[in-house]
Amino acid sequence: MAALRARPQGIQTVYGGLFYGRYGTLTHRAAEEAHAVLEEGHKSCAVSSGRAAMVCVLMGLLRKGDVVLYSSDITPALKSFLCVEMKRLGVTSVSFQASSSRDALLSQHGPDLDRARMVLVETFSPSSPALADVPMLAELCRQRQSLLVVDNTWAFGWALQPLKEGADVSVASLGPLAGDQEWDLGMVTSRRELWPRIVSSCKRLGLVASPEQTYQTLRGLRTLPLRMRQQDQTTRAVVEWMMGVEQVSRVFHPMLEGGAAEKGFTGFPPILSFCLSSENSEEEQVEALVESLKRFRLGWDGSVGGELSLVWPVGLVSDWRREQNFRRPDESGERGRILLYIGLEEAGDLIEDLRRAFECLQEIQDGRT
Template sequence: MTRQISERAAPSTALLGAGRSGNTVAQPIRRASTLLFDTVADLDRAKAARFDKGTEFYGRFGTRDVFAFEEAVSVLEGAEASLAVPSGLAACVLPFVAFVKPGDHVLIADTAYEPARTSFVQYIARNNVEVEFYDPTIGAEISELIRPETRLIYLESPGSMTFEVQDIPAIAAAARARGVMTVCDNTWATGYFCRPLALGADISVQAATKYIVGHSDAMLGTLSVADTELLTPLRQAANWLGYHVSPDDVFLAARGLRTLPARLELHRTGALEVASWMESRPGIRRVIHPGLSSHSGHALWKRDFTGSTGLFAAVLDITDRAQAVRFVEALRHFGLGFSWGGFESLTLLGDPSGARTATRWTETGTLCRFHIGLEAVADLIGDLDQALASAGLGETVAA
């Protein structure tokens, strides 16, 4: 049986039933390479429609469990259709492969995810595509950077590591007026707290590795489109690159979707509590969290987002790297590692200055990124407190 979900249902309710069919609660895993057909005519029809949404042709193009997950992601993002790919980076790069050609010009937010930035500069640009970075706070003034040969604008809001909030509606409107496509990395907000497509973007991409999977045990990316006409070129480009998503990873991501709203609420409240505590803590020069009124983009965030997640940054009152290393290595409840979005709290030292061209990072101090997991907030605050003291940043105070 297929569950019928009311269009008026809350997002958390809709996600519980999205993309589900059959008589099992959990979507079954279907591992397949070869798919069999009853007749040559059936095979020929499938081949002709292999890039269409929901067509089963060959395992690399997807099976029913993959299509069911993509349908659920469309519900999350408020999209006409979605496509799953092997990683978040794959999702970031695929629109460029699908829609950008030699001689085109593209505009990239200067605060974009650094591996994506590297791919644009070292892979996309070598195909005679001009890659230009722009200040993420530019808003409607981006129209001044759009040329006749501009094909695509790539946004990420909030920005990677430094969390600048972009004016998505203004940029999307300026782009649409000139016939330019917009792609927005929505990994931070997931579709639950922000829907870039509703704000005017053409494509929303996510590293489903992060919050959708939610347990740091699978890699996956998603692309969601506002117009189904965009889906076929993306599926064709995915085929050119030989992209295929593991059915086991799709199973984990589909399972993660069902608990996404509950987990995000815990990430949201925990991160806001920790970030607010940090703002009053000696040793912290500045906290960078869009959900705080102190953030320069807070008004935009409040207008376009319905909540915040667990990822933010702080500038430590430290200029000596060895002292910063002492701080992160003294943490007991925070893992030290890349990625985020799982149940565990993480931290990472960063230096954005080497990955900027349109803007400059001139902050005095050391940037430290935090992901607040599902641990008790009091334990995390106590841990941060003792680590700051271990690094010589003031005396330990009560949490």
């Protein structure tokens, strides 16, 4: 009883120490501390998913009358939450192009930026090869005393530390990046001043991370930098090889865009996409190419993050980001776009698999002529 009476009361007890399983266990604390170190933030809070993490941030930091300026390449689910649920609470949402330069952003969205309470951006999106310019956005937000929230899922822990570059909050979906493609877990990391409001929002909403998911993530974090560096190197090798493929009209990857170092990035996400040339982009040809791949499993860009390489024919099926079919050109204006996620396989094995698939594609083309 003496120890119970001496225990400090309030938020530090409920949200910082061991109080009740729903508020976290020692496993949760260990994973949160490790994540905060990787993100170079004050503290982190584990929740049930990446989407739940973003919901906690929005609900904890916004109020009626606020304006959110968000990048157009955020996930459809998050965009829906902003434009439907947050709108019901009196929050206005305005989108902008994540690849916009400083001058273009000020020219097109100057008034929106001036009245925005929060700017929300993804560091990288599979739908675009551009990397977010977090330092530039952080400077604009500081000048206007607004908050910069960054979805750092694709660069978490090794390629970019948003808080170090001036962001206020960093959010990440960690289940896949911890080495497992079957489950999810979200983390929120913030500056010291915002931490009480964010952690209170996480706990009040009850979006609890299970101890098992948290434990698996903690184990995966030990090898995360090693795995991501290897995947980065393999992806670069595949991109360089793809640039010389005759049947490919264009390759999309951040390393081809330039300017990554100026934006604070030290590496690239293990994702690339490419467009087949017009004479090779018919439905039969795209399907034959995908079916010929043996080391790439068929999967979509919402399930990436694990050790297995994936392929997704964006132009062949109705994509969840663009809601388009094969007969309509995608955002690049070209048909036959295919997305590749690079796992932990050897670069030579993946390139050989792609080479054989393109040989099959060439046989189809030769048969037509």
